[in-house]
Amino acid sequence: MTEMVHGAIPVASSDPIIPRWWRTLDSWSMSAVFMLFAVGILLGLAASPPLAAKNGFEPFHYVQRQGVFGGLALVAMIITSMMSPSVVRRLAVIGFFCAFIALLFLPIFGTDFGKGATRWYSLGFASVQPSEFLKPGFIVFAAWLLASAQEINGPPGRVYSFAVAMVIAFLLAMQPDFGQAALVLFGWGVMYFVAGAPMLLLVCMAGLVILAGSVAYSQSEHFARRIDGFLATDVDPTTQLGYATNAIREGGLFGTGVGEGQVKWSLPDAHTDFIIAVAAEEYGMVLVFFIIALYATVVVRSFMRLMRERDPFIRLAGTGLAAMFGVQAMINMGVAVRLLPAKGMTLPFVSYGGSSLIAGGIAVGMLLAFTRTRPQGEIGDILKGRTR
Amino acid sequence: MTRVPLRPLARIIGARAAGENPDLIERENIRQRHEVMRDKARQMAEGRLLVLGALFICGFVLIGARMSLLAVSEPQEPRTIASSTTITAQRADIVDRNGRVLATNFDTHSLYVHPQDLIDREGTAKQLAAIFPDLDEAELLKDFSGKRKFLWIKRRISPEQQQAVHDIGDPGVLFGPREMRLYPNGPLAAHILGGVQFGREDVATAEILGVAGVEKFFDDYLRDPAHGGAPLELSIDLSVQAAVERVLYGGMRLLNAKGAAAVLMDAHTGEVVSLASVPDFDPNNRPRPLTEGDQADSPLFNRAVQGVYELGSAFKIFTVAQGMELGLLNPETPINTSRPLKWGKFEIGEFQNKNYGPTLTASKVIEKSSNVGTARIALDIGIKRQKEFLGALGFLEPTSIEMVEAPTGKPLLPPNWSELSAMTISYGHGISTSPLHLAAGYASLLNGGTRVNPTLLKQKTRIQGERIVRPEVSAAARTMLRKVVTQGTASFGDVQGYAVGGKTGTADKPRPQGGYYKDRTITTFATVFPTHDPKYVLVVTLDEPIETSGTKPRRTAGWTAVPVAAELIQRVAPLLGLRPEVEPGVLESVTLASSN
Numbered sequence: 001m002t003e004m005v006h007g008a009i010p011v012a013s014s015d016p017i018i019p020r021w022w023r024t025l026d027s028w029s030m031s032a033v034f035m036l037f038a039v040g041i042l043l044g045l046a047a048s049p050p051l052a053a054k055n056g057f058e059p060f061h062y063v064q065r066q067g068v069f070g071g072l073a074l075v076a077m078i079i080t081s082m083m084s085p086s087v088v089r090r091l092a093v094i095g096f097f098c099a100f101i102a103l104l105f106l107p108i109f110g111t112d113f114g115k116g117a118t119r120w121y122s123l124g125f126a127s128v129q130p131s132e133f134l135k136p137g138f139i140v141f142a143a144w145l146l147a148s149a150q151e152i153n154g155p156p157g158r159v160y161s162f163a164v165a166m167v168i169a170f171l172l173a174m175q176p177d178f179g180q181a182a183l184v185l186f187g188w189g190v191m192y193f194v195a196g197a198p199m200l201l202l203v204c205m206a207g208l209v210i211l212a213g214s215v216a217y218s219q220s221e222h223f224a225r226r227i228d229g230f231l232a233t234d235v236d237p238t239t240q241l242g243y244a245t246n247a248i249r250e251g252g253l254f255g256t257g258v259g260e261g262q263v264k265w266s267l268p269d270a271h272t273d274f275i276i277a278v279a280a281e282e283y284g285m286v287l288v289f290f291i292i293a294l295y296a297t298v299v300v301r302s303f304m305r306l307m308r309e310r311d312p313f314i315r316l317a318g319t320g321l322a323a324m325f326g327v328q329a330m331i332n333m334g335v336a337v338r339l340l341p342a343k344g345m346t347l348p349f350v351s352y353g354g355s356s357l358i359a360g361g362i363a364v365g366m367l368l369a370f371t372r373t374r375p376q377g378e379i380g381d382i383l384k385g386r387t388r
Numbered sequence: 389m390t391r392v393p394l395r396p397l398a399r400i401i402g403a404r405a406a407g408e409n410p411d412l413i414e415r416e417n418i419r420q421r422h423e424v425m426r427d428k429a430r431q432m433a434e435g436r437l438l439v440l441g442a443l444f445i446c447g448f449v450l451i452g453a454r455m456s457l458l459a460v461s462e463p464q465e466p467r468t469i470a471s472s473t474t475i476t477a478q479r480a481d482i483v484d485r486n487g488r489v490l491a492t493n494f495d496t497h498s499l500y501v502h503p504q505d506l507i508d509r510e511g512t513a514k515q516l517a518a519i520f521p522d523l524d525e526a527e528l529l530k531d532f533s534g535k536r537k538f539l540w541i542k543r544r545i546s547p548e549q550q551q552a553v554h555d556i557g558d559p560g561v562l563f564g565p566r567e568m569r570l571y572p573n574g575p576l577a578a579h580i581l582g583g584v585q586f587g588r589e590d591v592a593t594a595e596i597l598g599v600a601g602v603e604k605f606f607d608d609y610l611r612d613p614a615h616g617g618a619p620l621e622l623s624i625d626l627s628v629q630a631a632v633e634r635v636l637y638g639g640m641r642l643l644n645a646k647g648a649a650a651v652l653m654d655a656h657t658g659e660v661v662s663l664a665s666v667p668d669f670d671p672n673n674r675p676r677p678l679t680e681g682d683q684a685d686s687p688l689f690n691r692a693v694q695g696v697y698e699l700g701s702a703f704k705i706f707t708v709a710q711g712m713e714l715g716l717l718n719p720e721t722p723i724n725t726s727r728p729l730k731w732g733k734f735e736i737g738e739f740q741n742k743n744y745g746p747t748l749t750a751s752k753v754i755e756k757s758s759n760v761g762t763a764r765i766a767l768d769i770g771i772k773r774q775k776e777f778l779g780a781l782g783f784l785e786p787t788s789i790e791m792v793e794a795p796t797g798k799p800l801l802p803p804n805w806s807e808l809s810a811m812t813i814s815y816g817h818g819i820s821t822s823p824l825h826l827a828a829g830y831a832s833l834l835n836g837g838t839r840v841n842p843t844l845l846k847q848k849t850r851i852q853g854e855r856i857v858r859p860e861v862s863a864a865a866r867t868m869l870r871k872v873v874t875q876g877t878a879s880f881g882d883v884q885g886y887a888v889g890g891k892t893g894t895a896d897k898p899r900p901q902g903g904y905y906k907d908r909t910i911t912t913f914a915t916v917f918p919t920h921d922p923k924y925v926l927v928v929t930l931d932e933p934i935e936t937s938g939t940k941p942r943r944t945a946g947w948t949a950v951p952v953a954a955e956l957i958q959r960v961a962p963l964l965g966l967r968p969e970v971e972p973g974v975l976e977s978v979t980l981a982s983s984n
Contacts, residue, residue, distance in 0.1 A: 150429060152418055194436050196429060248458045285459050289452055296448045303441040307434045310426065315433055323440065330447050337454040 024372040032294040040350035047271040047278040073361030080365025096137025102130035132359035143317035146195045190323040247281035255284030271352040299326035305371040318370035480610045481619035484626040494570040497563040499541040503532045506560030571671045579690040583674035604792045621846040623659035631959045632662040639952035643933035649691035651827040655922045658840035665691040696820040700893030702914040703816030707762045709865045713857045719751040723761040754868040755876035759815045766814030781829040789842045797822040827927040834916045837862040870919040881950040883957045885968025890915030892945035911945035913953040928953040
């Protein structure tokens, strides 16, 4: 027996990393993300040549860039999803502080690319928007604080995380980037809701948000113009929204056909904010429904898996990331159909974008890491005879 | 705060007694409490996650449903005009009293360029410059190559030009529909109509705004869609207007005058049948106002309405008529005309230093045009009554004619209406009025004695104005005026069959720097015809006329304004439907033949 043990090759105690990753991963969600990326490339082939022509590039310049950044984003997603929740938490919190500092220095070193809001760092070959990286980092950090507040003798994490959320929202609103600010507050609110917010407080919060919105409306011209455009009963067909609405009408159920769309020629943001209009025009409602189904798959499946999760931190962080992902898609599409006021929000993985794509990949990677199946003490429950 | 039951404490006391570490027990207690809390939190989170998931599904379904609704609705044509205020380009026509068109609209096109859509910039610039000689090729090319995305080339182009531009075939060259104001009679009635210009404009349409004359005065009316495009009916008679302008222009040229004006007015209603001022202009291509010099020299200047002149002896009839109205005199009353009439250091004399003897009857004062006689009558009337009378005839304020220029024809009155002023005003000096004022005054005095206000609108009913003088006085004044033509200074004005009566007026032109020119006159002939049944009043004014057929140049009204007015009446009276009346023949010369 001894020779069999002594000098034997060490064998891992559990199964290898990749099979275990694949076995525990929410592969449906990951497939949905891959498909979204594929749809994004498909639409980019249609939507970006006009822009490339305008900027003097070869027709598929932006598709190539999207392919490169998308590839990097998917790699980042897979690597992140392989990490254990504690590693994810550690890296995300470090990343959060880096991004926060970057956000602080944005007014000094950032550029606005002539769009009226200083949101980017220009790196020459690409631009980086720190708020894109800040969002997932903040979610993880806030989830950690909220979860620690649930420990007996834990820190007052709710107050701390709320303070952090407010500071970030304030910094973003100063850029001005009300969309991201609202998204950060929304992410925190969702986590707080799941962490057990009292109902009365939720109602008060809703009132506060409305108040803040009206203050922003009366104070910021940038904000007021967009709201006014939304509230106008008759959409002016020469505005972006007018073009988008017309494109959706032109498309109908099955679309005008590949490459037959017109809206990409009129809309400057056809490849980013209004990509759903291009999808609706060229491929019709069929593709739009498919895209919506993909987003719903990721969000709902993540929620289902998180319902079984016993670790409060993982549950909260996962909830926040999934909600952010879903809401960003919803806002983008809601703007195109005029359910929401115009807001520069990209469609995750579908819209063209460099650093935001990678940030999105990391965020979804974290989500996948959190939703992996892991022992939840069910055996212990059974042994102890507890039922839920 | 959940209360921890006492039993664990009992356990700790027991453990202490047994020598065990009580921290372990406390930690165990905390662990158990924690587990319970965690289970509770998880159960709540499960419910809330379920709610959240449901909300998200609702959101996605809502967006999908909304997008489907949009997708099945009909696509909308993009509209060009997005502004909230639409421009109404419909402008009503203007017609004369018989319904003949004076101003109408014409569909034409404007020409503009979207330089970014141009395929061949150089070629387009070259061909446009060839079609429109006033455009510069280099300038156009510069504009096309700049950053501008929209460029007006021409506000109005003719159909021929449009076809030529169309044949260039460049997609960046575009036409916008334009409604254009057209005056089909060219310069006829130019001063009355005035003109238009484009106001706000965009690609699809443009606003047409009146800039002068009736077009501006009735701008709101003409543009008001509520009138349903009903034309504006003027009192002008187009054929009469044409004849008047023709004769007036001829008279101006023959008599070497700088300008001339004529007003032909219905004596009872005040309707202006013709109003002309030469030189004139074409309202289809309205000239620019003068930037220097006297605006009165511009063809845009309306001498009949805007020009205020000392109209001279034509005013005498007002003085005599007022004397008759006040009972101070009758046509046969002898008036002291002995000269000189001294007033302070001023001396009033007669025209060309004539001498009419010690007395003249009132009728002869008018006939001979005696300054001294009228001045003496004015002294009897007095300042106050003279002022009131002239005010009642409308000489003290601008005319109320429906033209924007009317207020600029404000009479010039003596700043201090002294007795000397009263005397000079009695023969038409020291007061400057427009020919239109004079026509309205004549009409009011001679139509039977009721006030008329000049109007350019066709009147449907005759409104009796306030009484100025008794009908007998009016009739007597007409008889005097008739005598001026038959026996007096206006003998050239006797048009066979129309019983013309009138009064001449010759006034030296004032120098701008003060005093009067010796060799520049304003001559006026104010007439009423027929005198036994007054129908029309005509005032003809010539600016600096010279009659050169004689040995000496003649500048009096009798040689200048009167023949022009006579020619006018000759031409115009038949057009007005007046039949010439055969003068009662001399009975003795008629041989009555009888068959038996």
